[in-house]
Amino acid sequence: MRTVVFTVLCVLCIPFFLLGLFAFMLPLMFSRGVVSGTTYEPFNSRYQYELLGLRADPAARLLARSLPATNLIVRVCVFHLLTLLCRITGLIPPALSYPPSDLGDLKSMVAMRTHFIDKKLQAFSAENGQILILGAGWDTRGYGNTFRKGMPVYEVDTPATQTVKKRAVNSSGLEQDAVTFVPCDFETEQWLEKLIAAGFEPDRPTFVIWEGVTMYLSERTIHDTLQQISQFATGSQIVFDFLPEGWWRDEKAGRAATSSIRITYGEKFNFFLRLGADAEATLTELLSSHDLNLISSCIQRLPNNQAKPFYGIVLAENQA
Ligand SMILES: C[S@@+](CC[C@H](N)C(=O)[O-])C[C@H]1O[C@@H](n2cnc3c(N)ncnc32)[C@H](O)[C@@H]1O
Structure with missing residues (x-):
């Protein structure tokens, strides 16, 4: 049931996620091929674990505020919104879980x-x-x-x-x-x-x-x-x-x-x-x-x- 509610809420939030994706990709376009973009992949996950209270990393919370691609729009429309959905439904999906719940994934x-x-x-x-x-x-x-x-x-x-x-x-x-x-x-x-x-x-x-x-x-x-x-x-x-x-x-x-x-x-x-x-x-x-x-x-x-x-x-x- 929680998974269904979480999924429905995620679908309703798609416009916010798309806006967040756009705001994330825009700064990356200007530094593409020069500044690493892939380094956001692990950072974003660790930042999300911190917001969900799964892995304490207060420095990630601070750094996210100053990195170009985790700007305010991205933090609000993606990271904080996902955190809110997890809190409302009481569900943390496997992709956001820490420590990893499913090792073969x-x-x-x-x-x-x-x-x-x-x-x-x-x-x-x-x-x-x-x-x-x-x-x-x-x-x-x-x-x-x-x-x-x-x-x-x-x-x-x-x-x-x-x-x-x-x-x-x-x-x-x-x-x-x-x-x-x-x-x-x-x-x-x-x-x-x-x-x-x-x-x-x-x-x-x-x-x-x-x-x-x-x-x-x-x-x-x-x-x-x-x-x-x-x-x-x-x-x-x-x-x-x-x-x-x-x-x-x-x-x-x-x-x-x-x-x-x-x-x-x-x-x-x-x-x-x-x-x-x-x-x-x-x-x-x-x-x-x-x-x-x-x-x-x-x-x-x-x-x-x-x-x-x-x-x-x-x-x-x-x-x-
Ligand atoms: C996917 S990121 C991983 C970042 C970090 N280790 C982490 O896990 O959060 C890959 C990192 O390797 C660095 N890198 C890739 N090729 C490199 C090179 N030739 N010399 C120095 N750093 C390099 C990138 O700039 C980037 O920061």
């Missing part, structure tokens, strides 16, 4: 990876530790002390995307003392050199978050990055996610999802990981070729396609 991908990373970061208890976020986008874990447990945070992203983030952080009034911004394009520049020049110390235990990024990079950059992280202090950890080749290249739904990202944001998926029949063995082999140990992984499959996983996330650690 494309819609729960962001919830799943956010949950995985939050838990691993919480468990990271190295003395004198630090956090490095590669391809940080609108990640808010560095602001306030909800996630970073007093550790300093380094954020790396392309100069254009980082400029927008810095402007938004400044005007939002977010506490940013712990964050060092390092502008760098992974494909054309040496991110580690730039980090070290900005004060990063690779011999301190580091928790590296590389979330929602590998799919946009070249295979060479991915291998180089893992190799460089293996030079960090023993006990450093990296969490990263990837798209398995079988589902994204061969399946109609995978190709459609790839096209929809390209059409909506003008961004292209470049890297898909070829997983063997034994996914854990493939990951272990990949990581050990870079002197990293597989600590844990989560491989997602759709209920109607168990043979080809559609998503994977990994936690690896530096070997002694």
